[in-house]
Amino acid sequence: xxxxxxxxxxxxxxxxxxxxxxxxxxxxxxxxxxxxxxxxxxxxxxxxxxxxxxxxxxxxxxxxxxxxxxxxxxxx
Numbered sequence: 001x002x003x004x005x006x007x008x009x010x011x012x013x014x015x016x017x018x019x020x021x022x023x024x025x026x027x028x029x030x031x032x033x034x035x036x037x038x039x040x041x042x043x044x045x046x047x048x049x050x051x052x053x054x055x056x057x058x059x060x061x062x063x064x065x066x067x068x069x070x071x072x073x074x075x076x
Contacts, residue, residue, distance in 0.1 A: 014039055032056040
């Protein structure tokens with residue numbers, strides 16, 4: 001799938017580069033957690049980033065099949 005260079009079904013934030021890297025296949029699903037935390041600008045945001053990254057990983061795992069099916073229907 002072609003990357004959309006934004007966070008799909010997720011608000012944009014300091015973690016946008018993580019979303020793009022994931023879309024390009026440069027990062028495994030579990031990499032969100034660490035990427036979001038590491039790209040935060042301070043330790044407080046890094047701690048919050050761990051939670052955000054964990055939610056993103058769960059979202060990817062749960063909604064990937066639905067997203068792919070909708071994407072296929074749209075392209076047909």
